[in-house]
Amino acid sequence: MSDMPRRSTGSGGLSDPRWDEVDEYLALRLLPADDALDAALEASSAAGLPPIQVSPLQGRLLTLVARLTGAREVLEIGTLGGYSTICLARGLAPGGRVVTLERSPHHADVARRNLDRAGLADRVEVVVGAALDTLPTLPSRGYGPFDLVFIDADKPANPLYLRHAIDLARPGAVVVVDNVVRHGTVADADDPHPDVIGNQEMLNLIALSGALEATAVQTVGVKGYDGFLIGIVRG
Ligand code: SAH
Ligand code: DHB
Ligand code: MG
Numbered sequence: 001m002s003d004m005p006r007r008s009t010g011s012g013g014l015s016d017p018r019w020d021e022v023d024e025y026l027a028l029r030l031l032p033a034d035d036a037l038d039a040a041l042e043a044s045s046a047a048g049l050p051p052i053q054v055s056p057l058q059g060r061l062l063t064l065v066a067r068l069t070g071a072r073e074v075l076e077i078g079t080l081g082g083y084s085t086i087c088l089a090r091g092l093a094p095g096g097r098v099v100t101l102e103r104s105p106h107h108a109d110v111a112r113r114n115l116d117r118a119g120l121a122d123r124v125e126v127v128v129g130a131a132l133d134t135l136p137t138l139p140s141r142g143y144g145p146f147d148l149v150f151i152d153a154d155k156p157a158n159p160l161y162l163r164h165a166i167d168l169a170r171p172g173a174v175v176v177v178d179n180v181v182r183h184g185t186v187a188d189a190d191d192p193h194p195d196v197i198g199n200q201e202m203l204n205l206i207a208l209s210g211a212l213e214a215t216a217v218q219t220v221g222v223k224g225y226d227g228f229l230i231g232i233v234r235g
Contacts, residue, residue, distance in 0.1 A: 014183060014225045023221040027056050036086060036118035043117075044081030047110045053083035054152075054178065055222045062150060062176070065230070066091025069174050071147040075138070076100035077131045077161050078153030082111030082124075088150060089120040098124045099143045101131040101153070132157060135164040145170035152178040155195035158202040166211050171235035177202070181218050181227030203229075210234065 037056065045051065054062065062084055066074060072093045079085055079102035089098045102108040108126045115124050127134050127141075131153055138144055149165040151158060158177065165175050180186060185196045186203070206212050214231025 016220070019220040019224070020222050023055060023057060031056055031060055036114075037083065039117055040081055040083050040086060040114035043114055044083070044110055047081070047106070049081045049107060049110060053080055054087070057221065058178075058219075058223070058228075059084060059087035062087040063091040065174060065176060066148055069148050071174075072096035073144060073146045073148075074098040075143070075146045075149045075165070075168065077135075077149070077151045077165075078102065079111045079126055080107055082114040082118075082126070084150065084152060085111060085115060085124055085126075086118045086120060088148070089115070089118075089123050092123060096123065099127060099138065099141075100124060101127050101129070101134050103128070103130050103153070132160060132164075135161075135168070138168060144168045145173070147173050149173065149175045150178070151175065154198075155179060155182075156198040158198040159205050162202050162205060162212075166233055169233045171233055173233045175212060175214075175229075175231050175233060177229040179226055180216050180229045181225065183225050186227075206231070 037059070066088050070093050071091065072095060074088050074092065074096065076085055076088060076098060079100040085098060085100045092098065102111065105128050108128045111126050112121070115121050146169045149169055151161045151165060153161065162175070169175065180199050182195060182199065185191045185193065186199050188196065206214055211234055212231035213234060214229055216227055216229040218227040
């Protein structure tokens with residue numbers, strides 16, 4: 001059927017031109033012109049960073065979640081060029097701050113410049129290092145308990161990141177995880193990709209521990225077929 005989503009070459013996922021068209025349609029109506037985010041994308045691209053940041057509409061969702069949560073203390077795992085970081089920081093309550101963890105010193109440099117240009121450098125600290133090394137140092141650096149955690153780094157570590165997030169968050173905190181569907185692979189028990197296994201193990205951890213009241217929403221758009229998980233840390 002010609003109007004059904006079809007297999008694309010490349011990612012192995014599904015795609016349909018309407019996904020991009022609808023994202024564009026919605027963004028034109030819902031999102032303002034945004035010099036800071038445009039500049040961040042341009043600088044990130046010029047610096048050779050991969051274009052895997054959240055989409056503009058997804059970024060707005062992060063801003064809204066931060067605002068809905070009344071978040072003052074936000075943790076992000078996986079900074080890249082700071083696109084999602086800007087979105088999170090914009091949603092902060094007065095006096096709030098974001099600490100964002102990034103393994104690549106180059107990505108962190110680009111992100112700091114983007115945050116500075118966005119006028120948010122006073123509210124954000126980029127911590128360089130592998131997140132599994134830097135997460136345990138956050139309390140002694142004066143960070144936490146967190147009101148909101150956004151997990152968006154190396155997917156095989158997602159079960160471990162979720163454990164840390166729950167430990168470092170206050171009861172009632174919101175946890176958002178990007179890329180939990182990945183072209184539908186999450187439901188494939190035979191997919192050997194470490195990213196897929198990471199998401200499956202994270203979901204099994206949620207199922208077994210009951211530590212989160214969570215849902216996951218499948219999405220399509222300029223980032224293809226994917227989805228995010230959102231949950232509240234139980235008391
Ligand atoms: N949240 C960003 C995108 C992050 S892409 C946005 O939407 O704008 C994932 C990032 O995680 C990359 O910059 C990568 O360098 C970083 N990363 C990968 N493994 C990591 C690790 N072990 N610790 C910290 N960061 C890591
Ligand atoms: C990709 C997308 C992401 O949002 C991410 O965090 C990592 C990788 C990707 O499309 O490859
Ligand atoms: Mg992502």
